[in-house]
Amino acid sequence: MRTLVTGGAGFVGSHLCETFLAMGHEVICVDNFITGCLGNVEHLRNNPQFSFIRHDISHHLEIDGPIDNILHFASPASPVDYLKHPIPTLKVGSLGTHNTLGLAKAKNSSYLLASTSEVYGDPERHPQSEDYWGNVNPIGIRGVYDEAKRFSEAMVMAYHRYHNINTHIIRIFNTYGNRMRLDDGRVLPNFMGQALRGEPLTVYGDGSQTRSFCHVDDLVEGITKLLFKDFHEPVNLGNPSEVTILEFAKEILDLSGSKSQIIFHPLPQDDPKVRKPDISRAKKLLGWEPKIQRTAGLTKTLKHFQEKIARK
Ligand code: NAD
Ligand code: UDP
Numbered sequence: 001m002r003t004l005v006t007g008g009a010g011f012v013g014s015h016l017c018e019t020f021l022a023m024g025h026e027v028i029c030v031d032n033f034i035t036g037c038l039g040n041v042e043h044l045r046n047n048p049q050f051s052f053i054r055h056d057i058s059h060h061l062e063i064d065g066p067i068d069n070i071l072h073f074a075s076p077a078s079p080v081d082y083l084k085h086p087i088p089t090l091k092v093g094s095l096g097t098h099n100t101l102g103l104a105k106a107k108n109s110s111y112l113l114a115s116t117s118e119v120y121g122d123p124e125r126h127p128q129s130e131d132y133w134g135n136v137n138p139i140g141i142r143g144v145y146d147e148a149k150r151f152s153e154a155m156v157m158a159y160h161r162y163h164n165i166n167t168h169i170i171r172i173f174n175t176y177g178n179r180m181r182l183d184d185g186r187v188l189p190n191f192m193g194q195a196l197r198g199e200p201l202t203v204y205g206d207g208s209q210t211r212s213f214c215h216v217d218d219l220v221e222g223i224t225k226l227l228f229k230d231f232h233e234p235v236n237l238g239n240p241s242e243v244t245i246l247e248f249a250k251e252i253l254d255l256s257g258s259k260s261q262i263i264f265h266p267l268p269q270d271d272p273k274v275r276k277p278d279i280s281r282a283k284k285l286l287g288w289e290p291k292i293q294r295t296a297g298l299t300k301t302l303k304h305f306q307e308k309i310a311r312k
Contacts, residue, residue, distance in 0.1 A: 001025040002067050004109075006057045006100060007074035010036035011180045012114070012172075015220050016071060017041055021049055023224070028063065032056040034088060035076045040179050058091040060099055067107040069227060072100045072152075073114040079142065079268065080185025086144040093148025094155075101159045104167075112168040112227050113156045115234060118146045119171060122272045127242075129278035130171070130234045140270040153234065160232050168226050173238025173277045176297065177216030178304040188213065191249055192305045195258035205267030207246025212276045214239035215297035218290035225286040238277035239290040255298055 003020045007013040008029030013036065020027050026049045029041055033054070044050045055061055057074045075092045076082040082089040097113065104111040120128045121136035136146045153169055160167040176188045183189070194201045214237070222237040243251070249262050282288045 001069065002028070002065065003069040003071065004028040004030060004063065004067050004103075005071045005073060006030045006096065007036065007072075007114070009033060009038060009040045009052070010073065010077070011040070011177070012175060012216060012219065013073040014040035014179055015177070015216050016073065016223065017044055017050065019220050019224060021047055025049070027051070028053065028067075030055050030057055030061065031074065034085060035078070035081045035181070035184070057096040057099055058088070061103060063103065063107075067103065067109045069112070070100050070104045070109045071112045071114070071223070071227075072097060075114070075148070076145070078184040078186045079145075082145040083141055089144045090148050093145070093152045097152040097155050101155060101165065104165050105159065105163050110166045110168070110227060111156065111159070112170065112223065113152055115149050115153050115169050115171045116145075117171055117173040117236070117238065117275055117277065118142065119150050119153065120275075121146060122270060123274060126274050127240065127276040127278040128236070130236055130281055137270050141268070142270050157232070166230075167232055168229070169232075169234040170223060170226060171234050171236045172219060173214055173236065173275065174211045175214045175216050175219045175238070177301055182305060182308055187211070187245060187248065188301070189305070191252045192256070192302055193309070195252050195256040195260050196302075196306060196309050198258065198260055200261045200263040201249045201253065202265050203246055203249050203262055204265050204271065206264065207249065208244055209267070209271060210242045210244050210274045210276065211248070212239055212242045213294055213297070214290055215292035218292050222282060222286060222288045225288050229285060231285055235282050235285065236277040236279055237282060238279065239294070240276055240279055241294055242276040243294070251294070252298065252302075255295070256302055
């Protein structure tokens with residue numbers, strides 16, 4: 001099997017590259033480092049089954065030889081990152097999706113799109129199941145990401161229906177783990193970095209908004225299961241254990257033993273008030289559900305961030 005991962009030098013993408021190599025695939029990693037870095041795949045560079053192409057996937061890409069699977073994970077993913085790069089985010093979710101689907105058509109590859117819980121926007125249904133169409137503000141600041149992913153999903157379904165490509169769509173809910181950037185602006189690296197440095201933890205709004213955090217190892221297991229299934233509708237992948245952001249800050253203070261204070265900052269525009277996946281479809285279809293409880297996952301991740309800070 002020859003598998004191409006766009007965004008392979010990012011947080012989730014680097015775990016996918018590792019996993020497919022371990023499964024015996026040849027892996028081609030494509031990345032332009034807009035939010036990822038070579039360091040994330042440095043340990044794979046000596047593996048003869050691994051190759052790396054520095055390329056912006058919003059531009060056409062030619063690859064020699066067959067490709068069995070294409071996983072399109074390239075896109076800034078943290079709200080801070082996509083607000084900093086709004087136009088590249090729109091391009092990678094539209095032109096990048098079109099280019100990777102074109103490649104899948106040319107090579108007759110299976111295809112998997114990394115979509116997101118953000119397609120549900122600020123949801124009016126809770127928890128979110130795949131048949132919910134969402135509540136997205138197209139012209140709000142998060143629209144550049146949300147609408148690009150919604151467009152990506154429409155494009156993937158069109159290639160499936162009209163070109164008969166074997167496509168898959170996953171809607172990823174807040175995932176965390178090793179190789180997240182400490183400065184990517186997402187809540188978990190922010191809180192862990194702040195706790196470990198003894199700085200105040202910055203809770204946005206009153207902290208009553210909720211999220212549901214999934215460890216990357218659980219996510220990757222779900223992805224490898226779905227890729228080989230004959231199923232083309234979107235599948236939620238996430239951990240249904242929901243927590244308020246204020247409780248989450250307290251959990252990180254407890255686990256790290258930090259004496260940091262909690263301070264409150266204004267809530268960013270269109271910040272979803274609740275988010276929790278309904279994973280019935282993934283359970284039934286894949287026999288999949290997350291195994292890593294938040295305390296265990298956070299403890300492991302805290303250790304990684306501790307090492308990162310110590311190396312600086
Ligand atoms: P990340 O920022 O760590 O990784 C994204 C990678 O894509 C980076 O290495 C970046 O350099 C690369 N990239 C971006 N634009 C590119 C382009 N035009 N050409 C080539 N490479 C490009 O983010 P992540 O958390 O690993 O997210 C990976 C994917 O999963 C994204 O598509 C994201 O939307 C999706 N996702 C992630 C989460 C999560 O919680 N981590 C949640 C929902 C969806
Ligand atoms: N958040 C916070 N403090 C921070 C960073 C984020 O309170 O330092 C909040 C943010 O407003 C949101 C939640 O944490 O309600 C999750 O934010 P994140 O950026 O991780 O991703 P999102 O789930 O919003 O895409």
